[in-house]
Amino acid sequence: MGRSDEELVEACQAGEAYAFDVLVGRWEDRIRGAAYRFLGSEDEARDVAQEAFLKAYRGLSGFKQQARFSSWLYQIATNLCRDRLRRRKTRPQVSLEALEETGPVIVETRPGAHERLIERDLAEAVRRAIHTLPEEQREVVILKEYQELTFLEIAQALDVPVSTVKTRLYRGLVQLRLRLETEGMRGRAPVPVPAP
């Protein structure tokens, strides 16, 4: 049984640098995943994850463990993503991934190709729908649906009350439902898929 986040944080604060490596290994993928969903760019997501861990490392001595380490880390990453999104509004960018997503469709003829196409269309529709949400709803939906944080953890990460988290999530889900219905994507899921 490995050490808990709290124990690792205490070890880091006591000067055991290796403990922070363990924390990075534990949370790296999830932070990068959240940043990818916020920003829609793998490269930027990687940059944000690196920056978030760097900030966390520098601020670790002042971290009092009133919130969970993961909530604090998500808070740092979310703020970094917000900064990048704000900068994008003043300096619009086109990511290569966005270009790829609108690129030519390859016609597949192998068995199961139809299901794969449906799944790809659905995934793309979900991505677009989530990115049309207002930022505050999008953050909550991503942290809840994809990062699987509890309501309390999201509240800590975003520094808002739990009731606000629930309100934003509910509104976001309603919007997503309408949006996917409009696109004719509701009920098209081919088979149940495992959790991401």
Added chain:
Amino acid sequence: MECEKVADEALQGEKLDVLYGEADAAARARVDSHLEACAACRDELQALRSLRRELRHWRVPIARPCFTPRGLMVPHWLAAAALVLLAFGATLGVSGYLSLSRALASQAARAAELERQQRESLGAMQASLARAPVSETDAQALAARFEADLAERLKSSELQQAERLDRRFASWQERAEVRRRVDMAQVAASLSYLDGRHGEQLARTNELMGYVLQASQKR
């Protein structure tokens, strides 16, 4: 059709708790009780569950890690031992190089000094020949003696140099061997210390196991 309790924030929040599996027993009972009576909320909860399944189709691409992989994790004691061995190798290499450099420089200086002495001697002989002309026979005899003398001196010098070089190398090898033994002793001491720590734990475990065995035999 709309839920009559749509403005009941607590109930709406508890519905989300149920949807995400965070509701406690009391909240779940309240929501279940409401759902029995409210078709709108039943439909809505069902639609949200279906929506959640669809949302899971958007996945994060697999990417390379943000940080350089560290590869195999090496125990601290092994890393320390490797460091000691590395330091030993570096010490040996540097001390050997310095010692050899000093020996070669010293030999070069001696060779230069001998060459200077030979030149001086040759100059003196040429000067004496120029001052006192001698017969051809005497000159030939003198030249032969000079050549023999020169050959003897050169041979003696070469022998001396070879002997000194041998002594230098022998001394250097001896020093390197001593250094190696000292470093190996340090490595052994470090490893023994590390082993000792594990040994203490092992001894303690054995002791405890002994108590357990004694206790079981008494029963």
